[in-house]
Amino acid sequence: MMITKISVVIPAKNEQESIASVIANLKKLSFSEDICLAEIIIINDGSSDNTAQVATNAGAIVINHPYSKGNGAAIKTGARQAEGDIIVFMDADGQHDPKDIPRLLDKLAQGYDMVVGARQKGSQASLGRSIANKFYNKFASYMTGHKIEDLTSGFRAVNADKFRQFLSLLPNGFSYPTTSTMAFFRTGYSVAYEPIHAAQRLDESNSHIHLVKDGIRFLLIIFKVGTLYSPLKLFLPIAASVFLTGLSYYGYTYFTAGRFTNMSALMFTTSLIIFMVGLVSEQITTLMYKDSE
Structure with missing residues (x-):
């Protein structure tokens, strides 16, 4: 046995x-x-x-x-x-x-x-x-x-x-x-x-x-969970939120002032950067677990 x-x-x-x-x-x-x-x-x-x-x-x-x-x-x-x-x-x-x-x-x-x-x-x-x-x-x-x-x-x-x-x-x-x-x-x-x-x-x-020191440290767990498991699943909603905010602001300025503002451009660019960071992080995470195996 x-x-x-x-x-x-x-x-x-x-x-x-x-x-x-x-x-x-x-x-x-x-x-x-x-x-x-x-x-x-x-x-x-x-x-x-x-x-x-x-x-x-x-x-x-x-x-x-x-x-x-x-x-x-x-x-x-x-x-x-x-x-x-x-x-x-x-x-x-x-x-x-x-x-x-x-x-x-x-x-x-x-x-x-x-x-x-x-x-x-x-x-x-x-x-x-x-x-x-x-x-x-x-x-x-x-x-x-x-x-x-x-x-x-x-x-x-x-x-x-x-x-x-x-x-x-x-x-x-x-x-x-x-x-x-x-x-x-x-x-x-x-x-x-x-x-x-x-x-x-x-x-x-x-x-x-x-309480205070570990409260801040445990708050970082939220971000660590995302980067450990599937970064894109964390970064994609953030990128989408920034993009939609920029799109809404562009709609507002277009109908009120008839122009495309720098703020809208900044939000569109930021959303793209966040998405790309998530995409790269996803690939790095995949390689990290592959090396562990």
Whole structure:
């Protein structure tokens, strides 16, 4: 009987208060006879506390970054190190319940390449973040043509070999979930969502998310989604809007003053430039995924 090996990869920075509990709960999990938990890998991302020692004492494999490289960089380090057929990514702060992992694996066994834990109502840290995530999900669903229930969730189970195809595309920061999800959709891999409830942090004082700075950064996700998946699908509506605005203004000036204005010419030219940028970006994106494969 073929045994499927599972690697759990957890990026951690200054999580000494919660990491031992997370590891202990993972070790309590029971799986079917054809699945085994091969390893728990903690990526210590330049912590200034005792995260590494606590994780080691709890029985995990610890890989240390000499300085903080970012959540995405830790994910890439863990993915390269993992020996399992399937990699489960989760947070070190206690928000993700290890008991949900078997459900993710069951979903993955149905023929999917990635299963994302979709946070349900009440799981978001704030109302503002909840509203932002809903907007991201709807926008990403429009871009891909598939319903995306949670674009930014870091709790997911993936086919290890397929995930490693996209390591060069992943950013070193917090938006690796967005990039990996869009990359899987772009290449035609199967992605599914499993409802989960994300608990409050075990150590609320240690949050690495900052409202203003990360709010601006997450806003850039909107543009990144478009350029990652299908740039022309983003740029074409913008170009069309500018063109129609210029056409409307030309109609106004023609009937009121009987002339074609510089403003109309500028809008027509701008719409053409936007369209061409989208077209070139589409070709670059295609080549980028071709190289990844």
